[in-house]
Amino acid sequence: MTKPLNTLQLQLEYSERDPEAILELAFNTFDNIAISFSGAEDVVLIELATRVTDNISVFTLDTGRLHPETYRFIDQVREHYGIEIETLSPDYAELEPFVKAKGLFSFYQDGHQECCGIRKVAPLRRKLSQLDAWITGQRKDQSPDTRAHIPVIEQDLFFGSQEKPLYKFNPLAHWHSAKVWETIHEYDVPFNELHHKGFVSIGCEPCTRPVLPNQHERAGRWWWETATQKECGLHASNQSK
Amino acid sequence: MTVKITLVKKVMADGSPCKKCADVLQRLEKSGYIQHIDHIVEAHENDSTSEGMQLAQTLQVDKAPFFIVEQADGQQVVYTVYFKLVQEVLKHLQ
Ligand code: SF4
Numbered sequence: 001m002t003k004p005l006n007t008l009q010l011q012l013e014y015s016e017r018d019p020e021a022i023l024e025l026a027f028n029t030f031d032n033i034a035i036s037f038s039g040a041e042d043v044v045l046i047e048l049a050t051r052v053t054d055n056i057s058v059f060t061l062d063t064g065r066l067h068p069e070t071y072r073f074i075d076q077v078r079e080h081y082g083i084e085i086e087t088l089s090p091d092y093a094e095l096e097p098f099v100k101a102k103g104l105f106s107f108y109q110d111g112h113q114e115c116c117g118i119r120k121v122a123p124l125r126r127k128l129s130q131l132d133a134w135i136t137g138q139r140k141d142q143s144p145d146t147r148a149h150i151p152v153i154e155q156d157l158f159f160g161s162q163e164k165p166l167y168k169f170n171p172l173a174h175w176h177s178a179k180v181w182e183t184i185h186e187y188d189v190p191f192n193e194l195h196h197k198g199f200v201s202i203g204c205e206p207c208t209r210p211v212l213p214n215q216h217e218r219a220g221r222w223w224w225e226t227a228t229q230k231e232c233g234l235h236a237s238n239q240s241k
Numbered sequence: 242m243t244v245k246i247t248l249v250k251k252v253m254a255d256g257s258p259c260k261k262c263a264d265v266l267q268r269l270e271k272s273g274y275i276q277h278i279d280h281i282v283e284a285h286e287n288d289s290t291s292e293g294m295q296l297a298q299t300l301q302v303d304k305a306p307f308f309i310v311e312q313a314d315g316q317q318v319v320y321t322v323y324f325k326l327v328q329e330v331l332k333h334l335q
Pocket of ligand 1: 063065107111112113115116117119120203204205206207
């Protein structure tokens, strides 16, 4: 069992620190820790992690519905850093009956929760049950409604439990999009070519569209739903806030 | 494994080091891997005849810093990502 961390104390101590210091804390505290890579601009997490550790473990969720550009990008990142990226697939025993019963686009009528539940949340839960901590690229500026209170470190009570604690690090919580892009350009970090096509927040192909100038980035995700529903359950604590 | 490693770092037009090169050098020093770097060459941004610029041109590299790893058999591999160099080369050297 993982030794419990005083996340409140650490959050106070690290809330103003730069992402590298938070990553250093994460890697020095946990061996069994992995980076969750979404195939969008949180590749800077991998870039920053390479500066503090040699032992990088990265996973990504392959929902089966990603853009071809995203699949190519995942492979480009693998090649660029010479790392393995574990791609997690949905359980076919859940997916096949779902698609058979409801078709491939039920989310436009029923909402995205069910599809995301099968294609993203369940594989993530399976992966996280094997880890002591995970690192995400969540930022406060990504969603005014659901991500305004992201701490840099927290105990993940949704995917973990008191008996088997799971910790979540969000080193980019305070970074704005501009800072992320500055780092991408300054360090030649590869990025998803969809960003060139007007996409800002990138998810699955049927549920992502480009945004207009000055439109909020999350406006391009699940646009048929209201702003407060625009989370897929990967960061479930965001929804209760 | 006998290898020869050359680091090519960029010097900006105003004479200052490029930020990324300085960062990589600092990491090499901190980790001690600097001892495996046999040769450091400068690529002057405003001097296409400088040794580093010539190497960049010959090897068709458009990023700095970069590393040229020469194997004992004379084969050359270019690395533009420090982390990849660490994983694939530096980690395995004594
Ligand atoms: S984002 Fe859309 S396609 Fe992807 S898992 Fe969620 S509902 Fe399904």
